[in-house]
Amino acid sequence: MLNLARFHGGLHLPNNKELSNQAPLRQASIPKKLVYPLMQRPGVTVDPKVQVGERVLRGQVIAHSDHPLATPVHAASSGVIEAIEERLIPHPSGMADVCIVIATDGLDESLVTQGVADFSSQDPASIRTAIKNAGIVGLGGAAFPTAIKLNPGPQRKLDTLLLNGAECEPYITCDDCLMQNQPESVLVGAQILLHSLHIERCIVAIEDHMKRAYARLTQAVAALNDPRIIIVQVPAIYPTGGEKQLIKVVTGKETPSGGIPADIGVLCVNVGTASAVYDAVCKGKPLTERVITVTGRGVKEPQNRYVRIGTPISELIEQCGGYTEHVERLIMGGPMMGFALPDDEIAVVKATNCILAGTAADINIGKQAMPCIRCGDCAKACPVDLLPQQLYWHSRAGNLDKCKEFSLFDCIECGCCEVVCPSHIPLVQYYRSAKSKVIAKAKEAEKAAVAKRRHDMHLERKAKEQAEKAERARLKKEALAKVKQANAEKEGVTQ
Amino acid sequence: MKFSTALSPHVQPVNSVTRVMFEVIVALVPGIIALVWFFGLGVLINVVLAVITALMAESLVLLVRGRPVWVSLKDLSAVVTAVLLAISLPAIAPWWVTVTGIVFAIVIAKHLYGGLGYNPFNPAMIGYVFLLVSFPLPMTSWPAVAGLGTMTLNFQDIAQLIFFERIPENADYDALTMATPLDALKTQLSLQKTVLEAQSGAVFGYLAGKGWEWVSLAYLLGGLWLMVRKIINWHIPVGLILGISVISGICYLIDAQLYAPPVFHLFAGATMLGAFFIATDPVTAATTVKGRLIYGMMIGALVYIIRVWGGYPDAVAFSVLLANLAAPALDYFTKPRVFGHRA
Numbered sequence: 160m161l162n163l164a165r166f167h168g169g170l171h172l173p174n175n176k177e178l179s180n181q182a183p184l185r186q187a188s189i190p191k192k193l194v195y196p197l198m199q200r201p202g203v204t205v206d207p208k209v210q211v212g213e214r215v216l217r218g219q220v221i222a223h224s225d226h227p228l229a230t231p232v233h234a235a236s237s238g239v240i241e242a243i244e245e246r247l248i249p250h251p252s253g254m255a256d257v258c259i260v261i262a263t264d265g266l267d268e269s270l271v272t273q274g275v276a277d278f279s280s281q282d283p284a285s286i287r288t289a290i291k292n293a294g295i296v297g298l299g300g301a302a303f304p305t306a307i308k309l310n311p312g313p314q315r316k317l318d319t320l321l322l323n324g325a326e327c328e329p330y331i332t333c334d335d336c337l338m339q340n341q342p343e344s345v346l347v348g349a350q351i352l353l354h355s356l357h358i359e360r361c362i363v364a365i366e367d368h369m370k371r372a373y374a375r376l377t378q379a380v381a382a383l384n385d386p387r388i389i390i391v392q393v394p395a396i397y398p399t400g401g402e403k404q405l406i407k408v409v410t411g412k413e414t415p416s417g418g419i420p421a422d423i424g425v426l427c428v429n430v431g432t433a434s435a436v437y438d439a440v441c442k443g444k445p446l447t448e449r450v451i452t453v454t455g456r457g458v459k460e461p462q463n464r465y466v467r468i469g470t471p472i473s474e475l476i477e478q479c480g481g482y483t484e485h486v487e488r489l490i491m492g493g494p495m496m497g498f499a500l501p502d503d504e505i506a507v508v509k510a511t512n513c514i515l516a517g518t519a520a521d522i523n524i525g526k527q528a529m530p531c532i533r534c535g536d537c538a539k540a541c542p543v544d545l546l547p548q549q550l551y552w553h554s555r556a557g558n559l560d561k562c563k564e565f566s567l568f569d570c571i572e573c574g575c576c577e578v579v580c581p582s583h584i585p586l587v588q589y590y591r592s593a594k595s596k597v598i599a600k601a602k603e604a605e606k607a608a609v610a611k612r613r614h615d616m617h618l619e620r621k622a623k624e625q626a627e628k629a630e631r632a633r634l635k636k637e638a639l640a641k642v643k644q645a646n647a648e649k650e651g652v653t654q
Numbered sequence: 655m656k657f658s659t660a661l662s663p664h665v666q667p668v669n670s671v672t673r674v675m676f677e678v679i680v681a682l683v684p685g686i687i688a689l690v691w692f693f694g695l696g697v698l699i700n701v702v703l704a705v706i707t708a709l710m711a712e713s714l715v716l717l718v719r720g721r722p723v724w725v726s727l728k729d730l731s732a733v734v735t736a737v738l739l740a741i742s743l744p745a746i747a748p749w750w751v752t753v754t755g756i757v758f759a760i761v762i763a764k765h766l767y768g769g770l771g772y773n774p775f776n777p778a779m780i781g782y783v784f785l786l787v788s789f790p791l792p793m794t795s796w797p798a799v800a801g802l803g804t805m806t807l808n809f810q811d812i813a814q815l816i817f818f819e820r821i822p823e824n825a826d827y828d829a830l831t832m833a834t835p836l837d838a839l840k841t842q843l844s845l846q847k848t849v850l851e852a853q854s855g856a857v858f859g860y861l862a863g864k865g866w867e868w869v870s871l872a873y874l875l876g877g878l879w880l881m882v883r884k885i886i887n888w889h890i891p892v893g894l895i896l897g898i899s900v901i902s903g904i905c906y907l908i909d910a911q912l913y914a915p916p917v918f919h920l921f922a923g924a925t926m927l928g929a930f931f932i933a934t935d936p937v938t939a940a941t942t943v944k945g946r947l948i949y950g951m952m953i954g955a956l957v958y959i960i961r962v963w964g965g966y967p968d969a970v971a972f973s974v975l976l977a978n979l980a981a982p983a984l985d986y987f988t989k990p991r992v993f994g995h996r997a
Contacts, residue, residue, distance in 0.1 A: 166993065167990075167993070172665065251661070253659060329665070403993065403994065407993075413993055413994045414994050415994050415995075416992065416993070416994035416995050417994075418994070473655065482655070487657075487658075488657055488658065488659070488660065488664065489657045490662075490664055492662075494662075494663065494664040494665045495662060495663045495664070495665055496662050496663070497662055497664070498659075498661070498662060499657065499658075499659035499660050499661070499662075499664070500657060500659065501656060501657060501658075501659050502655070502656055502657065503655045503657070515664075517664065521664075522664040522665065522666065523660075523663075523664060523665060523666040523667060525660075526667060527725065529671050529725075529729060529770070529771075530769065530770050530771030530772065531771050532671060532674075532731075532770065532771050532936050532937050533771065533936045533937050533939070533941050534674070534936040534941075535887070535936060535941040535942075535946075536669065538941065538942065538943075538990075539887075542993070543992055543993040543994075544990045544991065544992050544993050545992055546941070546942065546985075546989060546990070548941060549941075549985070565989070566992040566995070569992050569993065569994065569995070572662075573663075574662055574663030574665070577663050577667070578663055578665050578666075578667055578668055579667075579668055579669060580667060580669070581667075581669040581670050581671045581673065581674050582671055582771075583667050583670070585661065587661065587662065587663065588661050591661075
């Protein structure tokens with residue numbers, strides 16, 4: 160048994176998971192359209208590899224780029240490229256960007272692919288290549304390319320693979336559901352990762368209320384007879400599923416501020432990602448679908464489904480019985496850290512773990528902020544041990560240096576402080592805004608430094624030119640004087 | 655379908671300022687009942703008068719400041735200030751004492767600094783100290799504890815006293831009032847008596863003073879309830895009680911004839927009210943865990959120092975205000991270690 164540590168603060172939230180985890184996991188049907196944004200992360204945009212009118216098969220790469228953080232995009236069903244156009248993309252700002260739109264033909268024809276039966280014969284590099292080619296990113300929400308994560312560099316010595324199954328956000332049950340239905344693919348995925356990382360310890364961490372998942376995983380581990388893998392139940396305290404929080408709970412170690420878990424020998428991946436790795440390596444299947452929780456009191460039949468990446472949310476909701484009449488807000492992700500969507504035509508992406516159709520019973524619909532009374536409940540709830548109310552004062556006053564002094568950038572924006580705030584202050588909003596101001600200021604400073612350098616160089620060049628000019632003039636003068644002197648001497652001689 | 659958006663977190667808030675203030679008022683009920691029991695219905699008159707004055711003063715300032723009135727009134731912070739000040743006043747204090755104190759607390763100490771959340775000093779204590787230094791006589795004239803006085807006052811007598819300063823027939827002012835235990839101890843010690851000799855006086859009870867000790871116990875009860883309800887944290891009350899106990903314990907061990915035992919200081923005067931209801935005012939206290947412990951201990955130590963070596967018999971108000979001054983510095987120097995940072 161592991162001795163579990165705990166992190167500071169956190170919240171016991173009503174988890175509302177029973178809404179969605181009672182129904183069986185089903186396959187969502189093929190949507191009429193599939194939509195793929197080309198922007199994958201800020202600054203990482205892939206290029207379309209198909210043209211409008213072209214027919215594509217399931218599993219075919221339709222967009223990719225050479226950017227190291229880019230991952231290929233695969234069509235999730237067969238059909239014809241209908242458009243490459245601007246559409247709303249799932250982004251907190253509600254922005255639009257270029258998307259590839261496939262009109263599906265319902266035939267669902269796939270490219271023929273083949274996996275390797277025995278992954279242990281593969282070397283780490285080729286496993287990483289298979290993972291990259293399958294378009295696998297972290298499915299817990301951050302969507303960081305998994306192949307890159309698996310190669311943290313020779314200076315970092317890994318000893319533990321941590322599979323994150325602690326789905327701490329309320330409402331979300333997709334990982335729970337996956338572990339109940341596909342424990343083998345999660346665990347074989349873990350074995351592949353262990354093999355490719357040359358490490359001998361894997362901890363699968365799940366929350367203590369996931370009784371069925373625990374039973375299924377334990378059975379599957381026994382069947383695999385792999386002593387390297389242990390299943391651990393962690394207390395359900397939000398945000399236990401945050402990477403750094405979970406690592407602290409399970410290993411007792413803290414990831415250094417600004418560092419990555421690999422710095423302390425841990426590699427943490429979501430259980431869904433492990434399952435996708437299994438599909439990619441052993442079956443040769445690229446990442447074209449995932450389990451998504453559709454839940455909230457705003458949808459008639461909350462449930463988990465295997466959903467094709469690119470499915471518009473409206474079609475998904477329709478398959479789940481449609482909206483109830485009291486639906487107020489559509490959220491991608493959980494109610495604590497997810498973002499609200501302006502329109503249900505937006506399609507799900509690889510990072511989409513949950514679609515929450517919230518009513519006034521689920522979510523907060525407007526609240527009036529009152530002055531901070533410095534009660535300190537926020538500091539008590541902060542899992543990072545920040546002083547949120549001090550950060551609030553300083554970010555409100557625009558005192559960015561003070562914000563940095565109070566470790567603004569260690570804030571994980573989990574929202575605990577805001578939920579407990581008796582004054583209903585939108586704290587996280589203040590922190591996000593302060594962070595972007597700091598970043599903008601740093602960029603500006605950099606720009607100014609570049610401009611200054613350029614200006615200095617310009618002045619230097621000018622001075623040099625001037626000097627050269629003066630020198631040339633001097634030389635010319637001297638030459639002239641010499642000539643004059645020579646002429647005078649000549650004249651003198653002739654006289 | 656289109657949806658309105660908002661930023662995360664989307665979860666409903668679990669607390670509100672109104673709830674916090676309301677629970678504080680509820681927790682004061684046992685103390686108020688004890689006060690009424692021992693000092694008469696004047697306490698209730700003071701409380702009602704104070705609350706009405708506070709709400710009127712608050713509304714007026716909010717109107718002048720152009721702020722929405724109802725939003726601030728319903729946070730109940732003015733009511734809490736009013737009740738805290740009212741129960742600190744002698745139960746037969748003239749009406750104008752209460753009214754002046756409340757107006758000063760709400761207008762000067764609270765709103766001139768920006769209103770709820772922005773005031774550096776505890777408004778109720780500012781009001782109290784303002785009254786104490788301006789009107790020392792009515793502020794130190796406590797009615798005799800029930801059963802100890804030479805006469806009992808009915809509601810009409812008390813109302814006459816408070817509103818018209820009319821002393822009941824065949825009574826004089828001195829007969830109505832009685833020294834508080836802290837007062838009595840200070841006087842007796844100045845007369846070269848020992849603590850033991852002083853405590854044989856009529857005003858002293860089992861723990862501290864007759865009546866007073868029950869009021870303190872009632873505050874303690876209310877305070878513990880606030881802790882259970884998670885309205886206040888343990889750090890400030892425990893710090894304060896620790897501060898007072900340690901320093902009074904040391905002095906008591908050095909010379910028991912000169913210094914009263916810790917239990918006396920804990921249950922006499924406003925110690926318990928201060929520990930659980932005054933020092934815990936979040937706006938003016940330190941906010942970090944360590945800072946709050948130190949803040950509490952500071953108040954405890956100051957209370958004892960002023961009581962024993964200062965000019966006033968009790969000192970919760972002065973001590974809280976002095977510690978208010980230190981709160982920002984305490985917060986600054988007691989920042990917790992952030993996750994992933996080195997100690």
